[in-house]
Amino acid sequence: MSSTENVAEEDHSSSKYTRLSLDGSSLAGYTKHLQSWSTKRFAIVLLILSVIVLTSGIICLAMATKTPCRSTVVFRKIAHNQTVKSGIMKVFVAPISAKLNISFASGPGHSFVFTGKVNETGPRWYINLDNARGNDEREVHYHFNPRMDKKLLVRNANANGTWITGRDTDMNSKPFPFHSGVEFQVEIIVLDDKFVTYINNEYYFDFSPRLPNLPAITRIVIGGSVVMESVVVLRTLA
Structure with missing residues (x-):
């Protein structure tokens, strides 16, 4: 096998290792990003639910002053x-x-x-x-x-x-x-x-x-x- 072919094989093998190394780093970064986004998403959902509950309470209180519940x-x-x-x-x-x-x-x-x-x-x-x-x-x-x-x-x-x-x-x-x-x-x-x-x-x-x-x-x-x-x-x- 010629030296040129050996160099090509080494370069090809080296690119594989490099790509694997980059993929591992990307995967770790993606996991970290996903965890961060999950935390933010949970906080956003919690905020939305809090707003809904608070708004519902205000509406019920306003309606109670006008039209009380039949069970009252x-x-x-x-x-x-x-x-x-x-x-x-x-x-x-x-x-x-x-x-x-x-x-x-x-x-x-x-x-x-x-x-x-x-x-x-x-x-x-x-x-x-x-x-x-x-x-x-x-x-x-x-x-x-x-x-x-x-x-x-x-x-x-x-x-x-x-x-x-x-x-x-x-x-x-x-x-x-x-x-x-x-x-x-x-x-x-x-x-x-x-x-x-x-x-x-x-x-x-x-x-x-x-x-x-x-x-x-x-x-x-x-x-x-x-x-x-x-x-x-x-x-x-x-």
């Missing part, structure tokens, strides 16, 4: 410091129509919590707790009618378009609680012998039923100069 149990006072537990049955949120069909029996043993704002313009607004019978026949068992122009809270009942004689306007020496553009909360608790009304978490008055045999309330009617943001129906548990 709340403690409320009726009158004379009598405390009751109530469980949320139904929640209506904005936009709210003028007529809300409750879709289940909600007479005595239920309460209704209204949150909204009085419009800047317009003298009056109202909430009716109805028993709609169809064919335009209805009984308004509780008509709650704040009159901004006269600073009165009128309460009454209506049978098929006829108001019962003798409306209630007494506020038990309490101030008129509503102001244009200011958010309010009204809670009406239905008992066997009366409607109990709280305004902004303060007891205001009772209203005795004026129609016989108070049945289940099947509809809520809202009208006048008001924007209702939510209506919550609760069932008294104890």
